[in-house]
Ligand code: FES
């Protein structure tokens with residue numbers, strides 16, 4: 001190990017409490033350096049203003065309104081009369097009310113303030129209600145043309161709902177200049193076949209900077225350490241990190257890091273991908289034959305407020321009955337709650353350190369193993385400086401914090417959901433024991 005690397009390792013050792021660094025052996029580091037030192041040909045493109053996966057298809061039914069926000073801008077997703085998904089700015093074009101408390105009637109959005117009703121295309125379909133008829137002025141037709149919902153392009157693909165977030169909602173969807181392809185970020189475009197798997201999903205809200213959560217999900221070292229006792233995989237534990245080689249590639253559409261077993265055949269252990277702006281895929285093995293994969297979509301709701309959609313696919317559990325029998329859903333949820341609580345402990349304090357300006361280039365010393373993180377930050381900082389998405393809907397400290405106070409989904413610090421989940425597991429276990437016991441008693 002070079003003197004400089006030794007110094008860096010020492011610094012991280014001091015910061016992180018030694019064990020991670022001491023579990024990485026020299027040859028892994030040298031290998032990493034060798035693989036990552038050459039300048040990559042391609043820089044990651046992709047913009048912070050682009051396609052985001054913000055909701056799972058099955059999470060929104062006809063007649064429901066899903067409120068959320070992007071970079072502080074309040075938005076709504078709902079299904080129109082043909083069940084097509086629509087994403088609109090949460091702002092009624094009549095007098096500026098929010099649609100919170102509004103409803104969907106026959107696929108049309110109805111404002112809670114004066115009952116203004118809007119078609120799928122965003123036109124007001126009951127203008128008479130707003131004008132009381134007797135005060136209709138000569139401008140009626142003109143007014144009808146001007147009053148219109150503000151929308152973002154919204155599509156449904158492979159069980160996800162995506163919006164094209166540009167920062168400026170428009171009355172006419174045709175006015176959007178779509179600059180990035182959605183196809184590239186689809187899991188199936190990497191050889192993964194979602195219909196061969198069974199998946200479980202949760203939404204997790206964090207009170208911290210969304211970019212820090214992405215960093216966490218790109219960080220292989222922490223998985224072995226902080227989640228070493230939680231993830232039910234014999235290859236994931238505090239000692240395992242010594243046995244892997246790492247190869248990192250950057251292309252225009254992604255950053256990819258592959259970890260393979262150092263000994264034996266060259267079989268891949270984990271493949272990690274970051275696909276801008278907010279998707280991380282973690283494959284156990286090769287994407288086309290992975291035993292399990294996690295797709296994590298990160299939604300920048302606001303400063304210090306981010307949502308993660310976590311989908312965990314498993315191959316061996318396609319059968320519905322088997323899935324129920326071994327309690328895939330509650331057991332998977334239990335693992336999710338534990339993992340996210342473990343991460344949250346670090347993420348909220350790390351966000352604080354970052355906002356206090358403590359995480360500066362000279363203050364933190366990255367290792368070769370952190371190259372993925374470095375590439376991610378290079379891309380993110382660059383995109384952030386060029387596009388400044390947080391400045392588009394800037395929120396002053398005195399701004400009404402209404403949306404910030406909206407209930408969080410599965411907040412890691414709230415033990416209620418995890419307790420409910422544990423209760424469900426206990427009840428199901430008891431039932432599994434009691435039913436056969438009852439049958440035996442009956443037979444006797
Ligand atoms: S503010 Fe929505 S109908 Fe008046």
Ligand SMILES: [Fe+2]
Pocket residue numbers: 216217222223227339343
């Ligand atoms: Fe984590």
